[in-house]
Amino acid sequence: MASVRSPTRLSLSLGTTLSSSRTSRAPAIILLRSAPRSLSLSIKPVRSNFKNPISASSASSASSAAAEMAGQCQKKVEKFQTAEEVAVRLAKYTADLSAKFVKERGAFTVALSGGSLIYALRKLTEAPYKDTVEWGRWHVFWVDERVVKKDHPDSNYKLAHDVLLSKVPIPPGQVYAINDALSAEGAAEDYETCLKHLVQRNVIATSKATGFPKFDLILLGMGPDGHLASLFPGHPRCNEKTKWVTHIEDSPKPPPERITFTFPVINSAAYNAMVVAGDNKADAVQRALGNSQHPDTLPVQLLAAEDELTWFLDQGAASKL
Numbered sequence: 455m456a457s458v459r460s461p462t463r464l465s466l467s468l469g470t471t472l473s474s475s476r477t478s479r480a481p482a483i484i485l486l487r488s489a490p491r492s493l494s495l496s497i498k499p500v501r502s503n504f505k506n507p508i509s510a511s512s513a514s515s516a517s518s519a520a521a522e523m524a525g526q527c528q529k530k531v532e533k534f535q536t537a538e539e540v541a542v543r544l545a546k547y548t549a550d551l552s553a554k555f556v557k558e559r560g561a562f563t564v565a566l567s568g569g570s571l572i573y574a575l576r577k578l579t580e581a582p583y584k585d586t587v588e589w590g591r592w593h594v595f596w597v598d599e600r601v602v603k604k605d606h607p608d609s610n611y612k613l614a615h616d617v618l619l620s621k622v623p624i625p626p627g628q629v630y631a632i633n634d635a636l637s638a639e640g641a642a643e644d645y646e647t648c649l650k651h652l653v654q655r656n657v658i659a660t661s662k663a664t665g666f667p668k669f670d671l672i673l674l675g676m677g678p679d680g681h682l683a684s685l686f687p688g689h690p691r692c693n694e695k696t697k698w699v700t701h702i703e704d705s706p707k708p709p710p711e712r713i714t715f716t717f718p719v720i721n722s723a724a725y726n727a728m729v730v731a732g733d734n735k736a737d738a739v740q741r742a743l744g745n746s747q748h749p750d751t752l753p754v755q756l757l758a759a760e761d762e763l764t765w766f767l768d769q770g771a772a773s774k775l
């Protein structure tokens with residue numbers, strides 16, 4: 455446990471990837487022990503050259519482009535002792551970005567995952583955020599969704615509704631759930647059409663770098679297998695380079711039918727937050743951020759962002775870094 459009470463967050467600017475420098479990582483871990491409330495590592499800036507294939511004639515495979523983006527992306531790693539501390543930090547991080555984008559563009563477009571990420575957002579429903587966040591400017595999307603009815607226990611919409619959305623005053627017309635009357639393929643097409651209309655109206659921004667929609671913030675979780683959204687290890691949908699939203703019917707994690715944003719859309723977000731808790735995810739975190747030499751690329755290793763990618767880890771998730 456922490457012997458230092460100060461809540462000070464320690465920032466280290468490595469100027470390189472975590473995996474490229476054992477000597478840079480070592481003091482970070484020592485400092486973590488002596489100033490353990492949280493640790494922030496900042497990893498080198500970036501510019502993406504991944505273009506929407508619609509506008510780029512020489513696009514290579516999406517996964518190699520995504521891997522290149524991930525390698526160049528500015529990443530921060532914030533490490534906390536407990537999942538509770540992660541939740542406190544995540545609420546402030548999200549509220550600060552909401553204020554920034556509402557000021558800059560009059561709206562805040564945020565895409566949610568399902569699973570543990572939603573519980574990590576619970577502090578947003580408490581003071582001061584419940585009353586200070588401009589909820590009326592929020593536009594809420596799902597980075598992935600299970601193709602089930604909205605009141606089904608597996609529904610990502612239901613989870614977000616129960617934990618967050620029912621407790622804050624976001625206008626119902628700005629909460630974009632999937633059409634649960636459609637097949638997986640139909641729901642993915644319908645959701646992409648919905649996004650295109652909102653891009654036309656400039657509710658959702660467009661990435662100048664890629665031509666894909668640029669969400670202000672995408673909030674992500676990761677499975678122990680290194681999947682994010684509904685992009686699973688070895689699945690061909692990880693290579694999608696044209697569609698904004700795609701579907702799967704063979705998810706290795708139930709339920710099998712899902713829709714998901716594709717990597718070009720996820721990696722075009724201004725800010726991506728990857729929120730991970732628990733030592734059952736430490737191996738995948740190590741593969742993504744550590745010095746792993748494993749030959750197979752996990753989906754989470756392809757994650758990038760246009761402006762900034764931040765990993766929020768509890769002690770268990772960070773235990774192999």
Ligand SMILES: O=C1O[C@H](COP(=O)(O)O)[C@@H](O)[C@H](O)[C@H]1O
Nearest residue numbers: 567568569570571675676677683
């Ligand atoms: O199936 C899913 O799993 C991932 C990870 O969930 P977690 O509970 O292990 O954090 C989630 O991010 C995704 O949205 C969801 O559909």
